[in-house]
Amino acid sequence: MTANLVDTREQFRPPEHPTEHFLLTTVVGSYPKPKWLNRARELADDPAHDFSDDHLREALDDAARLITDEHERAGLDVVVDGEMRRNEMVEYFAHRIDGYEFNGPVKVWGHNYFDKPSVVDAVRYDEPWLVDEFEFTTGVTTRPVKVPITGPYTLASWSFNEHYESVEALAYDLADLVNEEVDRLVDAGCRYVQIDEPALATTPDDHAIVGECLEHIADGVPENVRLGLHVCYGDYSRIYPEILDMPVHEFDLELANGDYEQLDVFTDPEFTKDLALGVVDVHTSNVESVAEVKENIRRGFEVVPPERLTVSPDCGLKLLPRQVAFQKMANMVQAAREVEAELDAGEIPVETA
């Protein structure tokens, strides 16, 4: 896929958008869970309580509705349900894929653990992963909905591999399953899919494997469906410019955390995709002011013109206190709207494509 032959972005412009310029605002995906949802999960896991699966489902629906609404109130152009139904980014999918088994928690750091699954057989598509989530979210908002999916390379790298010859072979099989899921999501009306590959930060030399996975994922996907890739917390010079060959429309990058130290990486050679620029840091509970976020957004114009810039936080917001997460989104949207108005008024000099 060469640089966007079809404009997949204009479809997300709100009908009453007040300015001619449009900086698409969205989030990476995860969001702090309401405390009562965690309590509901505990109750559902505790056999001593009469808290049924139906009760839990209702709690999950309520949480998804609440957070989608919170995204809408913050003013985002494209919303997510905050991944309320997903306990963890690998576990959630591994539970739904044939060939995986769970053997207990392993350490990530300190006393933070995750149920790292083992691949013990060929992976196969079993039940839909995210179609219900997408349909529910679409039903509770008037805004377009983006679906983040943990990428096959991360699903492969963050699992124990007991069956496949290599992580690469496992990743390609998983990529075919992601392709099947994207197909179902598209049938359900989804037009914006983001593949999350945080594992690429650990092993940047594997960018070619991620690229090949994306070829599998993009295969047969209609051209009006927007595909993005999210990567974070790595040395981008080790994956750029190679990533420009990947069949996606947009790269969603964490850059605020490092104060745009790595922004220059993307200026040579020319960045030919859309850039979803991280403009708020998700690892500090200090809320960036609208003025600060505007400054960050303007940094994006050093890489792409306004019509190719998406505005987004660095990464998922789930580790922040909820009030902080909301305020970061609200300031981000207000900053984007102010920058759009300034662009309309010709107050910001930018090169147009």
Place this chain on the structure above:
Amino acid sequence: MTETEVLATTPGLFPLPDWAKEELSDLKGHQKDDLIAGDETGAVVDAYERARREVVERQEAAGLARIVEGQLRWDDMIAHPLCVHDSVETRGIVRYYDNNNFYREPVVRGELTFDGDVAAELDAAPGATQAVLPGPYSLFDLATDEYYGDDAEFLAAVADFLAGEVEALPDVETLFLLEPSLVENPPGDGLDARASEAIDRVAAAARNGCGATAGDGSQATAGDGSQATAGDGSQATAGDGPGDGAGDSERPDVVVHTYWGAIPEKPYAHLMDADVDAIGFDFVADHERNLYNIQEYGTKSSIALGVVDGQNTLVETPAEIAERVDWVRENVPAQSFERIYATVNTELYYLPYSKFEAKLDALAGVATQEVDA
């Protein structure tokens, strides 16, 4: 040709039993300020004691030839001995080699004086017969120096610090020094020779100090840093060990264990200058280049073979483990070994507890297999 002894052991750093994961995360918390600082008390000490007893008994039940304490308190993995030191400030969470694991960056801000944390830990595990410490080069590599101001001086200080810790250890049969940085971030020109000297310094301390009691002749040299200086250390101590009947039976085997691949040739050649009893090789991650090093440069009179995968839940059978040990021996026909340590290639905390247990059982089972002499 002397008969080779095959001993099943591990490089330590075990996963906590699942009950201890829960109990300790409730007691300590989940943030970086909640991690072990070396001053824990009460319920935390008690929980670690019960967990330590459990993993010692579990190794005994499996039938391992060497029992480790488990390093269950090492929240910062092999950076632990520095992270609990008074002259060290722990900063942000940084990635542990190429793993999806993180440790607190230890920043050295004062003199690395004697601490005794690891000795105290081992004292609390009466059944343990093997000590585990980071090697000086890896500890140097994982830390940040804001005090010594010079790489050579800092590395020497880390080696002196570890030597002091080793001298305080109770009597053990084997000391594993974990040196993954020799593979992951190998030392360049100059530093490679100094890394070997640093290892030599710590190994000399093990021979002279570790488990030594007052009045033991070998102890007299323990505090004497000059003995371990480059070049002469190995010579002096090599003659010392076998000649000294009393010290010889007490002194532990020192194994420098490397993993996640093979050491580049030059640092390997330098490592061969260090007076240690065995070098450990990761035959799971890279059997070809490790074999090449051994064939090309030789190895010590004993050897440690990482033949069980510490980072995969697929449990090897005792027969497969024995086969891997045999494969190495068949490919190094020129050399016979005093001892072969059959071991897991890496630390074991990467595994869920049930799979960790299964790996211990499989590894211990290698002793009952027909290993060709």
